[in-house]
Amino acid sequence: MSRSNPRVLSTLERAGGFASAQEIYALMQRDGQQIGLTTVYRSLQSLLNDKIVDVLRREDGEAIYRLCGESHHHHLVCKSCGKTVEIEGGAIEKWAKNIASENGFRDVGHTAELFGTCSNC
């Protein structure tokens, strides 16, 4: 498994919010940074692996990435413009724990994402 190219990460930082692999690539090109699209994809894959970034899908299916704090949270995403709100999942965490113990499961993790249309769209 390859390591992440640090310039990809810093470009994603600079982009702020979500950016797709190709957007990051274009940004770097525009800055005269020489890099291959393949390396951008590989770096994002690796950052994803290390849980440094988060991935979501735009409406058309394109993957978009962004920096992700290490604390556990969920997302509320606008399907139309991509606006994202981080959700503290207090209630859902409890719910997951309850359901798990009711059914005799242990070491239970979960995924949960909300998606809809924001007030601007």
Next chain:
Amino acid sequence: MSRSNPRVLSTLERAGGFASAQEIYALMQRDGQQIGLTTVYRSLQSLLNDKIVDVLRREDGEAIYRLCGESHHHHLVCKSCGKTVEIEGGAIEKWAKNIASENGFRDVGHTAELFGTCSNC
């Protein structure tokens, strides 16, 4: 804009839950129903337009469709043996609604899956 082929809708019904365009196509082929993949895509597009179906993205980006208003539930899955429990999501449905309205979002759907280790494993 073309109208939806009714056999596509009834196949989606029969599939139960989510199904991708290609899965629907394959299902119809297996049944000896003669239809083109293009028509399946077009019909789903039209059903989407008329808000008869809902669309989501699988992790790999493939679009999956389901009937709107189909009975909605979640899963608790054992990572080791695959045992699956269907969860009625009463609490989480409320949580989703609240979060959505707090943030001014509308038409909010959600995904939520629990995964852990069952009592036999």
Next chain:
DNA sequence: GCACATATGAAAACGGTTGTCATTTTCACT
């Protein structure tokens, strides 16, 4: 310098989706 592992990126392959367009079907009006 030399051997070996890793990183890189151009190009090809891949897979889901959409566009094109010639053909077929539907349907209203003779």
Next chain:
DNA sequence: AGTGAAAATGACAACCGTTTTCATATGTGC
């Protein structure tokens, strides 16, 4: 029935994001 306009259909190609391949470049310890 016969006619023609409009809609539907599906084989095929184009598109586009992503992954794989592979040859080359770079680094690292000896």
